[in-house]
Amino acid sequence: QVQLKESGPGLVQPSQTLSLTCTVSGFSLTSYHVSWVRQPPGKGLEWMGVIWTGGSTAYNSLLKSRLSISRDTSKSQVFLKMNSLQTEDTATYYCARVRSSPGVMDAWGQGASVTVSS
Amino acid sequence: DIQMTQSPASLSASLGETVTIQCRASEDIYSGLAWYQQKPGKSPQLLIYGASSLQDGVPSRFSGSGSGTQYSLKISSMQTEDEGVYFCQQGLKYPLTFGSGTKLEIK
Numbered sequence: 001q002v003q004l005k006e007s008g009p010g011l012v013q014p015s016q017t018l019s020l021t022c023t024v025s026g027f028s029l030t031s032y033h034v035s036w037v038r039q040p041p042g043k044g045l046e047w048m049g050v051i052w053t054g055g056s057t058a059y060n061s062l063l064k065s066r067l068s069i070s071r072d073t074s075k076s077q078v079f080l081k082m083n084s085l086q087t088e089d090t091a092t093y094y095c096a097r098v099r100s101s102p103g104v105m106d107a108w109g110q111g112a113s114v115t116v117s118s
Numbered sequence: 119d120i121q122m123t124q125s126p127a128s129l130s131a132s133l134g135e136t137v138t139i140q141c142r143a144s145e146d147i148y149s150g151l152a153w154y155q156q157k158p159g160k161s162p163q164l165l166i167y168g169a170s171s172l173q174d175g176v177p178s179r180f181s182g183s184g185s186g187t188q189y190s191l192k193i194s195s196m197q198t199e200d201e202g203v204y205f206c207q208q209g210l211k212y213p214l215t216f217g218s219g220t221k222l223e224i225k
Contacts, residue, residue, distance in 0.1 A: 045205055047214040060213050095163055102150030102209030106173065108161040
């Protein structure tokens with residue numbers, strides 16, 4: 001059974017760094033890509049970035065300067081780090097499994113709600 | 119980046135009614151189009167990929183069509199459990215991009 005689960009702090013102070021972990025089961029990180037997608041309250045979905053099966057990454061150009069995605073295949077975990085957080089980064093953050101060609105997200109985590117506030 | 123324009127923004131339908139949601143890409147995406155359903159407080163769920171392929175477990179009343187830059191999602195007989203927000207997403211090129219969503223409610 002394919003599962004993804006996000007974990008991390010629910011509250012982050014402005015200007016600080018957000019660190020989230022996505023723990024996956026039922027598939028290998030060397031067989032499927034994993035993306036991060038976020039959704040501000042009451043708004044739409046924003047693709048943030050992807051870590052491909054080979055370990056390379058690609059990012060949304062709007063977030064690229066602040067965002068880093070990495071992984072530990074032995075622990076089946078994907079990590080998101082984003083620095084210089086502002087209130088507009090308040091959102092639910094999802095990790096999702098990505099099928100190749102085309103890029104389709106066929107399994108999602110339940111989401112991690114993150115509030116940026118002092 | 120490929121821009122996705124989705125319409126309408128909201129829609130109300132009666133039980134049993136046929137519903138259609140449209141999505142337009144800013145360039146040809148060669149059927150690299152997916153549709154997702156999101157219910158309140160839940161994560162998005164894949165309904166359709168490759169413009170017209172039904173994801174496993176999705177009821178057959180959902181169907182997708184289109185080509186080039188124009189795509190649509192059809193629900194052939196609206197059910198109560200179909201309420202939610204629907205998003206299209208292009209998967210041809212990175213960055214992956216989503217439509218702004220269509221909120222579907224029961225009339």
